[in-house]
Amino acid sequence: MTRVLSYGHSLPGLKEKKLPGKLIVVEGTDTAGRSTQIALLREWLETNGYAATETGLRRSELAGTGIQKAKRGHTMGDVTMNLFYATDFADRLEKQIIPALRAGFVVLTDRYIYSMITRAQVRGVDPQWIRDILGFAIVPDLILYLKVDLENIIPRVVNSAGFDYWESGMDFLKGDDIYENYVRYQTAILNQFEALAEEYHFHSVDANRGVPEIFADLRDAIQTVVGDMHGHAGLSEAPVRRKAKPVLK
Amino acid sequence: MATLPDGTPLRGKLFIVEGIDGSGKSTQLDLLHKWLLSRGYLVAFTEWNSSPVVRQTTKRGKDRRLLSPASFCLLHAADLGDRIEHQILPALQAGAIVLADRYIYTAFARDVARGVNREWVRAVYRFAVRPTAAFYFRVPLEESLQRIVGGRPELKYYEAGLDLGLSGDPYQSFRLFQGLILEEYDRLVEEFGLMVIDATLPLVQQQAQVRKLVQSHVKGAQKVDHRPWRAVLAKEGLYGRYLDEFQTGGEEE
Numbered sequence: 001m002t003r004v005l006s007y008g009h010s011l012p013g014l015k016e017k018k019l020p021g022k023l024i025v026v027e028g029t030d031t032a033g034r035s036t037q038i039a040l041l042r043e044w045l046e047t048n049g050y051a052a053t054e055t056g057l058r059r060s061e062l063a064g065t066g067i068q069k070a071k072r073g074h075t076m077g078d079v080t081m082n083l084f085y086a087t088d089f090a091d092r093l094e095k096q097i098i099p100a101l102r103a104g105f106v107v108l109t110d111r112y113i114y115s116m117i118t119r120a121q122v123r124g125v126d127p128q129w130i131r132d133i134l135g136f137a138i139v140p141d142l143i144l145y146l147k148v149d150l151e152n153i154i155p156r157v158v159n160s161a162g163f164d165y166w167e168s169g170m171d172f173l174k175g176d177d178i179y180e181n182y183v184r185y186q187t188a189i190l191n192q193f194e195a196l197a198e199e200y201h202f203h204s205v206d207a208n209r210g211v212p213e214i215f216a217d218l219r220d221a222i223q224t225v226v227g228d229m230h231g232h233a234g235l236s237e238a239p240v241r242r243k244a245k246p247v248l249k
Numbered sequence: 250m251a252t253l254p255d256g257t258p259l260r261g262k263l264f265i266v267e268g269i270d271g272s273g274k275s276t277q278l279d280l281l282h283k284w285l286l287s288r289g290y291l292v293a294f295t296e297w298n299s300s301p302v303v304r305q306t307t308k309r310g311k312d313r314r315l316l317s318p319a320s321f322c323l324l325h326a327a328d329l330g331d332r333i334e335h336q337i338l339p340a341l342q343a344g345a346i347v348l349a350d351r352y353i354y355t356a357f358a359r360d361v362a363r364g365v366n367r368e369w370v371r372a373v374y375r376f377a378v379r380p381t382a383a384f385y386f387r388v389p390l391e392e393s394l395q396r397i398v399g400g401r402p403e404l405k406y407y408e409a410g411l412d413l414g415l416s417g418d419p420y421q422s423f424r425l426f427q428g429l430i431l432e433e434y435d436r437l438v439e440e441f442g443l444m445v446i447d448a449t450l451p452l453v454q455q456q457a458q459v460r461k462l463v464q465s466h467v468k469g470a471q472k473v474d475h476r477p478w479r480a481v482l483a484k485e486g487l488y489g490r491y492l493d494e495f496q497t498g499g500e501e502e
Binding site: 011012013061062063066069077079080082083084086090095135136 | 305
């Protein structure tokens with residue numbers, strides 16, 4: 001059961017006090033390994049008998065494409081960007097996350113309001129304003145924070161898609177040295193995450209290690225959260241690491 | 250004086266017209282616009298839900314009926330945010346008179362009528378520039394229903410408030426929704442000191458009231474020569490035929 005608790009004013013029309021699913025957030029900065037871990041966790045959950053689904057920023061039916069377009073044109077100011085992302089988040093919360101929780105799913109979300117808050121704060125947006133706007137967010141059952149050091153991010157960035165305009169803070173930092181700006185921006189983001197880790201009770205996981213080590217930690221943390229779901233999910237015994245039995249006797 | 254949310258004064262002036270559909274506010278704003286131009290002021294105009302960055306998403310949301318009270322509210326806030334950042338604030342910094350057809354009060358009235366928390370919607374719009382003055386064109390419910398339904402027989406889904414489930418009948422729903430909006434507007438008049446104009450008065454009288462108030466605020470606003478070629482026409486005995494073409498082509502927005 002997820003206790004339906006919002007950080008601020010709850011969504012208009014949301015009456016339920018409890019939902020049978022679980023909301024699990026995976027947070028972390030650029031290239032911290034969120035997507036890989038979510039893909040593994042989702043499969044692991046499903047293999048062990050839990051219905052799992054995932055969502056992430058900019059994936060709403062309503063605002064996803066609009067944000068993509070605006071980002072491509074580099075045309076958004078801070079206020080617009082925050083409100084546009086908040087729209088996207090509201091739509092996903094109402095159309096994807098809450099219905100899935102209602103149906104008893106474990107919902108894995110790739111970033112949540114914390115990424116939006118760090119990004120806004122680094123850009124000098126009023127910290128209370130962004131918290132007020134996103135106050136309708138449901139408090140998750142678990143916030144997994146992939147904590148990674150800057151020196152470990154850089155090689156991963158170079159090795160993957162390269163330095164992203166927004167992930168380098170090019171929209172507001174001075175100068176056109178993208179490497180320099182990436183370092184400055186990510187340092188600031190990591191500091192903000194540290195502060196939020198305390199404020200919002202993150203479960204921090206050392207993500208400087210290899211994929212298997214990180215996965216093991218995340219899996220263990222999730223296990224403690226989904227452990228009480230058996231009855232609700234229609235499972236009678238602990239499903240963890242159970243080998244499939246042959247159907248025919 | 251228009252000010253930033255933290256109270257910093259801006260050089261320009263920001264005037265707002267508010268009121269439900271069919272209250273005649275756009276006509277009044279248009280008359281005000283022309284008058285200010287004729288007085289030589291630098292004037293910028295902006296209207297609700299018109300940001301080039303956000304508008305497409307709003308249209309998508311309405312066409313596909315994707316909008317909830319929360320996302321409806323946030324999306325309209327994003328729209329105003331973009332217009333403030335790219336249009337309204339720069340114009341005010343340049344000392345212009347900015348005229349806005351609907352502003353935050355429209356959101357406060359409509360979103361709360363949709364069930365959004367009153368405090369939250371005010372927090373969402375905390376970024377907005379504080380206007381110099383805002384006019385509310387008040388029209389009684391029955392009168393407004395007649396004006397709108399009479400002129401446009403087909404009511405749109407969100408316009409009629411059908412998303413609220415107040416009634417399955419578009420007209421009944423519209424009536425109830427407009428009633429809720431009017432109630433909120435009355436509350437806003439008190440809270441924000443909106444200047445109430447009786448929208449059942451003759452147009453000319455309403456405009457006189459608007460101009461009187463605007464006039465008391467526009468001192469110091471930036472002026473601009475709207476016809477800088479006038480002297481050439483007079484001196485050379487020209488008609489300005491091609492200028493007319495150029496002007497009508499350029500005024501499109």
